Amino acid sequence: MAETPAEAIAHDDVCPICHLLLFDPVRTRCNHILCASCMAQWADTTALSNIIPSRLDLNLSDFSPDYVAAIHAEANCPMCRTLTTASPDTTLKTALAQRYPLTYEERRVEELALRAAVAGSGHGTEGMVILIGNKHRIDRAAENRNTHDWTWFLRCSRPDLIEEVRVSLHDSFRPPQLTLRAPPFEVHRWGWGSFTVKANVVLKEPYSWITDGNSAATRNPVITLDWTLSFEGRGNQGRVRAKVRKILEDPHDDGRASPVAWPHMEADHV
Ligand SMILES: [Zn+2]
Numbered sequence: 001m002a003e004t005p006a007e008a009i010a011h012d013d014v015c016p017i018c019h020l021l022l023f024d025p026v027r028t029r030c031n032h033i034l035c036a037s038c039m040a041q042w043a044d045t046t047a048l049s050n051i052i053p054s055r056l057d058l059n060l061s062d063f064s065p066d067y068v069a070a071i072h073a074e075a076n077c078p079m080c081r082t083l084t085t086a087s088p089d090t091t092l093k094t095a096l097a098q099r100y101p102l103t104y105e106e107r108r109v110e111e112l113a114l115r116a117a118v119a120g121s122g123h124g125t126e127g128m129v130i131l132i133g134n135k136h137r138i139d140r141a142a143e144n145r146n147t148h149d150w151t152w153f154l155r156c157s158r159p160d161l162i163e164e165v166r167v168s169l170h171d172s173f174r175p176p177q178l179t180l181r182a183p184p185f186e187v188h189r190w191g192w193g194s195f196t197v198k199a200n201v202v203l204k205e206p207y208s209w210i211t212d213g214n215s216a217a218t219r220n221p222v223i224t225l226d227w228t229l230s231f232e233g234r235g236n237q238g239r240v241r242a243k244v245r246k247i248l249e250d251p252h253d254d255g256r257a258s259p260v261a262w263p264h265m266e267a268d269h270v
């Protein structure tokens with residue numbers, strides 16, 4: 001048995017949900033502070049996000065590597081019940097780790113054990129951020145009318161879970177269908193008109209996308225993300241917050257689940 005650390009925890013540094021020292025604190029827009037995992041657990045029941053228009057300079061590195069979909073998703077604050085989002089408070093995290101070195105380390109070990117247990121059980125939900133969009137520039141020297149130099153892209157915080165991305169371009173491109181098996185998931189072309197790029201994002205076995213309305217027992221390895229190329233300025237992007245889970249296949253199932261389409265979105269200007 002580990003000895004109880006002799007550190008007295010100030011009231012303000014205790015999580016209002018688990019009543020332990022705050023670990024990986026997140027701050028809600030309504031200014032409540034709680035553990036990232038406590039917020040995640042609370043918000044886990046909220047629905048999956050659609051494609052949300054985002055600034056083009058937003059990078060995957062802007063998201064925590066320990067990203068949990070639920071933390072960033074809109075949820076009702078467990079403290080005051082207003083609809084809110086939470087973001088990591090790294091300043092407080094550093095301060096807590098310095099103020100309570102023993103307790104903070106103890107909390108870290110607990111959290112890791114908890115995460116390992118959840119992941120190992122196969123029931124754990126993992127979060128994923130997908131950025132989808134296109135870069136664009138006008139190529140004055142281009143032949144014919146193909147002056148739009150565009151690069152469609154899909155970036156994902158968990159590329160290790162992606163089996164492949166099947167991209168469908170306009171029929172006038174040769175070939176119109178491409179399968180990208182490793183990052184970067186990008187297609188660079190010249191063209192004269194905008195169209196909708198359709199991407200089927202396929203997860204490795206045994207992962208499944210968690211979507212509203214798909215049953216917990218059926219593995220759903222494919223989602224479809226539509227992106228209409230934006231020829232405004234430098235391009236545009238949107239983000240999707242998705243959740244995945246390991247699902248062990250029923251041996252009698254043919255495994256061909258139908259793709260789930262996300263609501264289509266037109267990009268806003270950057
Ligand atoms: Zn907590």
Ligand SMILES: [Zn+2]
Pocket residue numbers: 028030031032077078079080081082084
């Ligand atoms: Zn609140």
